[in-house]
Amino acid sequence: MPDNVLEIRDLVVEYHTDDAHIYAVNGVSLNVKKGETIGLVGETGAGKTTIAKSILRILQSPPAKICSGSIMFDGADLMKLSEKEMQHIRGNKIAMIFQDPMTALNPIETVGFQIEEAIRLHNKISRVEAVRRACEMLEMVGIPAERYKEYPHQFSGGMKQRVVIAMALACKPMLLLADEPTTALDVTIQAQVLEMMNDLKTKLNTSVILITHDLGVVANMCDSVAVVYAGEIVEYGTAEDIFDRTAHPYTVGLFNSLPRLNTTERRLKPIKGLMLDPTIKPPGCRFSDRCPEATEKCCKQPPPDVEVSPGHIVKCWLRGGSN
Amino acid sequence: MPPLLEVKNLKKYFNTKGGMLHAVDDISFTLDAGKTLGVVGESGCGKTTLGRTILHLLDVTSGQILFEGKDITYPKKKELMKLREDMQIIFQDPYSSLDPRQSVKETIMEPLLIQGKLSKAECEKKAKELMDTVGLAARFENAYPHELDGGRRQRIGIARALALGPKFIVCDEPVSALDVSIQAQIINLLLDLQESLGIAYMFVTHDLSVVKYISNDIMVMYLGQMVEKASSDELFANPIHPYTQALLSAIPIPDIHNKTKRIILKGELTSPINPKPGCRFRPRCIYATEECEQPQVLTEPLPNHFVACCKCSELLNNRRNTQ
Numbered sequence: 001m002p003d004n005v006l007e008i009r010d011l012v013v014e015y016h017t018d019d020a021h022i023y024a025v026n027g028v029s030l031n032v033k034k035g036e037t038i039g040l041v042g043e044t045g046a047g048k049t050t051i052a053k054s055i056l057r058i059l060q061s062p063p064a065k066i067c068s069g070s071i072m073f074d075g076a077d078l079m080k081l082s083e084k085e086m087q088h089i090r091g092n093k094i095a096m097i098f099q100d101p102m103t104a105l106n107p108i109e110t111v112g113f114q115i116e117e118a119i120r121l122h123n124k125i126s127r128v129e130a131v132r133r134a135c136e137m138l139e140m141v142g143i144p145a146e147r148y149k150e151y152p153h154q155f156s157g158g159m160k161q162r163v164v165i166a167m168a169l170a171c172k173p174m175l176l177l178a179d180e181p182t183t184a185l186d187v188t189i190q191a192q193v194l195e196m197m198n199d200l201k202t203k204l205n206t207s208v209i210l211i212t213h214d215l216g217v218v219a220n221m222c223d224s225v226a227v228v229y230a231g232e233i234v235e236y237g238t239a240e241d242i243f244d245r246t247a248h249p250y251t252v253g254l255f256n257s258l259p260r261l262n263t264t265e266r267r268l269k270p271i272k273g274l275m276l277d278p279t280i281k282p283p284g285c286r287f288s289d290r291c292p293e294a295t296e297k298c299c300k301q302p303p304p305d306v307e308v309s310p311g312h313i314v315k316c317w318l319r320g321g322s323n
Numbered sequence: 324m325p326p327l328l329e330v331k332n333l334k335k336y337f338n339t340k341g342g343m344l345h346a347v348d349d350i351s352f353t354l355d356a357g358k359t360l361g362v363v364g365e366s367g368c369g370k371t372t373l374g375r376t377i378l379h380l381l382d383v384t385s386g387q388i389l390f391e392g393k394d395i396t397y398p399k400k401k402e403l404m405k406l407r408e409d410m411q412i413i414f415q416d417p418y419s420s421l422d423p424r425q426s427v428k429e430t431i432m433e434p435l436l437i438q439g440k441l442s443k444a445e446c447e448k449k450a451k452e453l454m455d456t457v458g459l460a461a462r463f464e465n466a467y468p469h470e471l472d473g474g475r476r477q478r479i480g481i482a483r484a485l486a487l488g489p490k491f492i493v494c495d496e497p498v499s500a501l502d503v504s505i506q507a508q509i510i511n512l513l514l515d516l517q518e519s520l521g522i523a524y525m526f527v528t529h530d531l532s533v534v535k536y537i538s539n540d541i542m543v544m545y546l547g548q549m550v551e552k553a554s555s556d557e558l559f560a561n562p563i564h565p566y567t568q569a570l571l572s573a574i575p576i577p578d579i580h581n582k583t584k585r586i587i588l589k590g591e592l593t594s595p596i597n598p599k600p601g602c603r604f605r606p607r608c609i610y611a612t613e614e615c616e617q618p619q620v621l622t623e624p625l626p627n628h629f630v631a632c633c634k635c636s637e638l639l640n641n642r643r644n645t646q
Binding site for chain 2: 014037043044054151156158159186187188189191192194195215216217218219238239243244252254255256257258259260261267268269270271274275
């Protein structure tokens, strides 16, 4: 337990709008170990970003409401901290990289200033010292320090994402939340950024929660993986568990949907149907209406978390007792 | 019999403030009926412009386009109207390519009404048939785009493209905006339609696993130029151009045991405005020498495998020696 940086217990988040209650996160529990990269994988609307934003408590409320759950970080429950205490954590001990580098930067400040600002907010140091550290950060992500005084529009997409990463790592956070950090980038640039993130992570021993829908990125980056469907973690395990001993029918479906480079099969096997309407709270398994193996029990009773092998947990009726 | 589509030395330049932007620079290829040509490259390499220029959504700067052996480079208005029946496009973003104020039925009927060959009642009947073809339930006929999810919206876009019974469709990143499970459904639909209707596709994408899956031939573009073209299997088994090699190695493979060494490219795309003569990939290429400052010619080092690189025989020999 002491080597866990973050422990989420039974997190429930709902969005309350005039028309409906949206059940975004439905009882998620997750541990993040020190220095570990954990992948949160799932499709649009599965609740991945909501989980990350709950950790930092930056969900817009209303409409969002964290209904229950605890998030233990650094000996304190983040849910119980005051706004002031949270400000000390945000950007300092926990930092976040947002999906779109084009909108994450302030267009009317220089990139150097934006990094320096983060450093000065959290450290009592002189301006000169902050500038020096900001320059160091820029160099670390592969941008020459001479570009300190340039504005975001003078950078390309990949370079902007490097700036965002430099900003996030400026205070040497214990935990980094990376929300689709490379989705907006081209593959060759994505490869550059991922390699750089891996290097920096090892150098700073930061834990990373990597949110992505790309199983290829997960295979390259993650030690463990949590597969999210309709606001629940349906499968959790090490990367080997998920990729080699795939157990949950949804995860199986995800892998089958991917066009593979190494097979010659001429037809993909998509998961039938669409993602569950998040305003519905079904009595049974949330995946049951799309699941090819669903039984009557699946539709009626919520599935248990089954530990199919040590540390490999599957939320499914059909995997109980086996192995 | 002439090929369905033949493009000869096609150029599309844009006059910008900074100078002449060479978006498509001297591209030639042929496409047979019922086949698929994949066009891959990073954002900004001109692949979308190529598709749009062939369809005359943009004017040709120079070169020649032949459709069923007939020169259609500079069509008259009437000819263009006729061409629209044969050539259609599916756009990338199903969110912005549909009129938010037209219902599903109206959207699909519109091309039929414009052509004015059928009465309104016949158009409606045809629209319903098309909805059935692309797997849209009849109950959605009066729905508006905002009521539908991305996968269904893309089905509308496909039905609209099919309405006039085209022989050739440009698919401009048709699945990039979709989740993997939905992406697989749409790819299967496109393959089914090709089989039953014999349509030829030009499939423009940056996603290399999708392109391998769907294409007969693949063309790799870099800054407006074709750098390599071969059959899908050949290109993936035997990439010769240094850019293709880097591009293929950068694909994140969803398999944790695949630890092939990535070729990480330095730098990013250079500007396509007033490019210098010679190989445009030169600034990022590890093999570049003075020789590369000469204009590159397309050669055929292996049967039906075209490469624009003066080093290609050298690269091939190196590979043979290491194998």
